[in-house]
Amino acid sequence: MSDGPHADVDPALVSTRSVELAVMALLFCLSIFLGWDNWRIGAGWAPDGPQAGYFPFYLSVLLGGSSLWGIVAALRSEELREEIFVGRSAFGRVLRVFLPTIGFVFLVQLIGLYVASFIFVAAFMVFVGKLKLWKSLLTGFIFSALMFYVFDVQFNVLMPKGPLEAAFGF
């Protein structure tokens, strides 16, 4: 899918046009899907006014129409074809933050937010930031402790907790 000419700095992974087409196509499918569901529950007029699906049905039509328009506009645009959406190394950097974030959310589910955030911050600093181990561990610990103090203790906003907090009786 890549368009070659800009290969000198950061080779293109995908052009803006391809991404825009994909996004518009997805939105179009979504609009069909939602429109169908709203049609199912009734998008007409009952004696007492519009039915439940009326408003969202016509919004789906609007969404579908504009995304079709978007597909046509993207196909006709020459400059979008040339434009790089994201380069290879740039996308690598995006993944380097996004994948650990997914891991972090999994950890939150397993062992609670505070321990997960300690691991996340410290590991991110060590592996992505290439910072010193002791600095990373200390920062992660102080940050998690501070968050715990502010949210759970001071403001009574309870976060998901795991075995460690349970051991301390929280």
Added chain:
Amino acid sequence: MEALESLLHGFGVLLTFHNMLLMLVGICLGILVGVLPGLGGPNGVAILLPLTFTMDPTSAIVLLSCIYWGALFGGAITSILFNIPGEAWSVATTFDGYPMAQKGQAAEALTAAFTASFFGSIAAVMLITFLAPWIATFALRFGPPEFFAVYLLTFCTFVGLGKESRHKIVISLALGFLLAAVGMDTVSGELRMTFGSVELLRGFDFLVAVIGLFGISEILLAMEEHLAFKGQEAKIRLSVVWRTWLTLPRYWLTLLRSSAIGCWLGVTPGGAIAASFMGYNLAKRFSRDGANFGKGKIEGVLAPETAAHAAGTAALLPMLALGIPGSGTAAVLLGGLMVWGLQPGPLLFVEQKDFVWGLIASMYLGNIAGLIIVLATVPLFASVLRVPFATIAPMIIVSCAIGAFAVQNAMFDIWLMLGFGVVGYLFKKTGIPLAPMTLALVLGDKAEDAFRQSMIGLDGGLGIFWSNKLVGTITTLALMMLFWPLIGKAIDMVRGSGRGVPAGSESSRA
């Protein structure tokens, strides 16, 4: 005057030790939020909203609105010292602010930016003080058709005056409305677009959406652009502040012009971003020395900052008076009102006098305090940016997760936040604006209710929206706004001149 009396009452509500302390905390947090990439006005406020669940509404709004002022101030710091706009509305400030800093005039530029922000903001607050109660009284007569017409006007203005391609704005709006409609229908009790999922029964909470769309996506973008902070030194001496202040009266016209632009664009949902560019461009056009803009002219800092701050503040006017936010952050504050159990709309001025006037009073005090604090603490906050991004990024992500979870204590919302983060990243990069979606998410249910209440008993006729002078005028105005680009072209054709519109340049991140 009645407004002044109420304002004094507001100061009375505000001047407790507790509220003043919250104000200081809010401003400092706000500056931090404005300085850090990945945290901005809307999601900064959204993340901290859970902290206010247990507070009384007045203290809560004081804290949150001060975060907003702080964020507006903070955006200028990174623009001037690091050439990186912390907020989209500070992009125009980099044009002349960074060159000034390179010439060794960082202190002058910062002083000018903060003072201009202060000036713009106070102008807008005065507008709110005197205009909002009047508009609210007027709006008390509104029924469902009038409210729907006003919503329509808001959304049509977005489409007609937006800088992005029309179909992209419509996509953003329609998607926001659709997401808002997911879940149990409030009128008929039917389930809409849940597809049998229990998690979707609650619907999409817009705070979660805001945190993902603005917070997570911003981190992904910042990572992609490989931000490296190499900034100028920042130290502000009092003598420099005085010297800069003494030169400011010379630019009174720029300040006034930008304030007016900001107030206007803030009230209509054009927003602070458009205002800052427009302020800059007009100052450049009318300046005797326009050619030197972009090389470090103090006017080039004053104009966009005044306009951005005026717009950011004026965006609260329709939120207070009508329950319709003029910006993303105002939308989050509106969401806050609902969380605290207040019903936004014109009745606020009648039923919640303490709250409304406490908020307005805090706008005055918050901006004065903000100016002093930001002048005193610039070196501190500038040093925050020298912390490696690999340290800041995970902390911001954790804060986002906490904010998303706390809204409804649901693990599902954290996953949803991640999903919205990806959507936000894709939308930002393909030029689909996020602000219309946010507003539609907040207002979706209310707009639909207003529509259906107007329609009760009618069999599909839209005549109700032209049934009296008031609602007819608003509806017609809305349609005019929607087709404004066409109308503008027609006027130009009739005149036979190809005069360009003095609009700002593209507001996307540099």
